Amino acid sequence: MRIAVIGATGNVGTAVLRHLSGRTEVQSVLGIARRLPDTDAAPYADAQWHRADIQYSEVVPELAEALSGCDAVIHLAWLIQPNSERSLLRRVNVDGTRHVLEAAALAGVRQAVVASSVGVYSPAEDATPRDEQWPTEGIPGSHYSQDKVxxxxxxxxFLEAHPGxxxxxxxxxxxxxxxxxxxxxxxxxxxxxxxxLLQLFRPPVVPVPGGIRTQAVHADDLAAAYAQAAILGAQGAFxxxxxxxxxxxAIxxxxxxxxxxxxxxxxxxxxxxPLMKAAHRARILPADEGWLDMGRHVPVxxxxxxxxxxxxAPQHSGAQALEELVQGMAAGVGAPSVPLRPRDIDAAERPELPSTDHELGGEVDALLLRQYMSDHLAGATAGTNRIKRMAADYVDTPVFPQISEVAEAITREHGFLVKLIQRQGFSTPPGSTTIAWLGERVGRLKPNGRPPGGRSPSTLVLEAEVMITAVTGKLHGWSVMKDHAAALGVDPKVFQGLIDDAEAQREQLETVHEYARHRAFRRDRSTFEKTR
Incomplete structure (x- = not known):
């Protein structure tokens, strides 16, 4: 079988790829996501990859072409955050499912397994186990539940229109x-x-919401269920x-x-x-009060x-799965994909440096090179802050995947440059980085013709240009350091890899700029939605 996994870089998708790689019934796997993972790392290296953003109807013919030759589709893509962008969540989660199914039918695929949720069920006020016939009207107050319904x-x-x-x-x-x-x-x-702190101390008393009652499943166990359903051609709810x-x-x-x-x-x-509601509205807590409603009212x-x-059959208990999660949260672990990135992304997947310190010597002027690298760090700090903000500001646009991937890469490289400077015995002076930080924020105040509280279409054009310039400057900085790699005690291949990455980032930002400039100054086109 050839199986396509849509949403293959998240929590469940990663586990599904891991499981499918060991199934003899599966000859090949196509991973589909809007932001691609490190395709050289397990389990992503075992799949072929295609980039697609399923929220737009225009994706259907392109996705159908990608799905051609597949025997089954496992659809897992689901956006949980940002809660405040309800129209975005609806487009990705609800419209996206429609587009995936339409593309599968157009490609001649006759089997799909779709990720629903316990959240689809109507409330139950006792712990009596309910089967799949329980009503599916959702939990009032939960937008996640409403979208699952x-x-x-x-x-x-879709099944009414495609009975076979x-x-x-x-x-x-x-x-x-x-x-x-x-x-x-x-x-x-x-x-x-x-x-x-959970790495150092486990509290003897644990605050829990009154009436909480839920069930869990380990991602590997759930992955096995998805694989079985796809391989067996299962139908209906499970x-x-x-x-x-x-x-x-138990918690x-x-x-x-x-x-x-x-x-x-x-x-x-x-x-x-109400405390959760207030904390969420104040942007202190990502989860809104609807998640509490679900935890208290979904059926067993x-x-x-x-x-x-x-x-x-599950190979892990819910308690064991929860213990793994607690350990993972405490350690800040993740995987080499954007959704599963570790907590300390500065330390994630950046080039390795020798463990011992290294002092500049020979014919290199240490003072001049120190100042040069510090100046680049100041620019890198401003660039990192800007690209992170761009990713947050344009999460609802078709170019978010490109911006987001560049943001992840630049953040990792910033951490590498800090470590490189420290390893030479240089300090990282806060003055220049603080000035760059302030300058980047002052630059945001320019309205660019936007209404109060709104976004000017031209801002994305200008910000893409600023970042293209910044990445170009960074590329030349890596080139200088490559020329002095021996004095820095670093393999020149490390800097060549960073140069290659900068070229790829510049190409992605050029894509963003091309998209924005063709729309920003037109009355008949939207910069922030995929129209024409």
Missing amino acids: AQERVMDE FSLARLRPGLVFQREAGSEIQRYFAGDLAPVQ NVCADDLLDGD AKVVSGEKTQGIPLRLPAAALR MDNSRAKRELGW
Whole structure:
């Protein structure tokens, strides 16, 4: 079989690739994502890759061409953040599912497995296990649940129009694995949550929402269910979860660790919900109050159909999956894809330096080279801040994947330059970097003809030009350092790799600029939406 996995770089997608690589029934895998991973690293290296942004209807013919020759599609792509961009989430999650199914049908694929969720179910107020016949009207107050319901309605409509199509929908509980630790922290707890402390200390008393009752599944177990459904040509809905229940007592026991009994401190939901709402509106907490509503009201699922018809059985308990997640969050781990990037991205996948310090010698003027590298660090600091802000500001545009990938690469390189400077015994003077930081922020104040609180179409053009210039300057900086690689005690191949990366970043930014400049000054085109 040839199987396409759409959304193949996230928590579940990474696990599915890992699982499919060991299935003898699968001869090849096509990974599809809007931001490509490190395709030289496992498990991504075992797949072929295609870039696609499924939120736009224009993607259907292109995606159909990519899917030609596939026997089955596993559709996992789902955007959880940013919560504030509801139209974006709806386009990716609901419209995107429609576009994937239409493309599969157009390509002649007759089998798809789609990621649904326990969140599709209507509320249940007791712990009686419910099977797949339980009503699917969602949890009031949860936008995630509402979108999952809408997604299933899209599947229903598609099946009415394509009666010969085999479509399975998997409804998992919470999906945990160690590699998802940093991703889940970003999406739900936020960067300010001191989860690093869990490496040093497990609290004996754990605050938990009153009435919390949920189920989990390890990502590897869920991946096995997706593979089975695709290989067997399964149809219909399947609940997928571990056999144990994660209530307040179970959560407290896991978070406290093996050496502590774990006492749950139950927080009244009536008081906690408005606090979560306020923290989310203040941008302190990424998760909104709808996630609390889901955790308290989704039904307990009966997973017997998946066991019976898919021949599936969980190899991990929900508590074990949660323990892996806690460990992953504490350590800040991840994987070599943008969604699963580690917490400390400055330290992730950057070129390695020898462990010992190195002092400049020979004919090199250490003072001049020190100042040169410090000046480049100042520019790199401003560039890193600018490209991160661009990624946040243009998350709802068709060029977000390119901006985001450049932002990740530049952030890693900034960390490398800091370490390189420190390794030479140079200080990293805060003065120049602070001035660059302030200059970058003052530059944001220029309105470029935009209305108050809005975005000027020309701003993306100008910001792309600034970043192209910055990346070009960085490229020349790496070239200078390559010329003096021996004096710096670094393999010249390291700098050549950074030069090649800068060329690729410049090409991506040129793509952004081309897109923006063809639209920014036209009345009949939108810069921020994919029109003509």
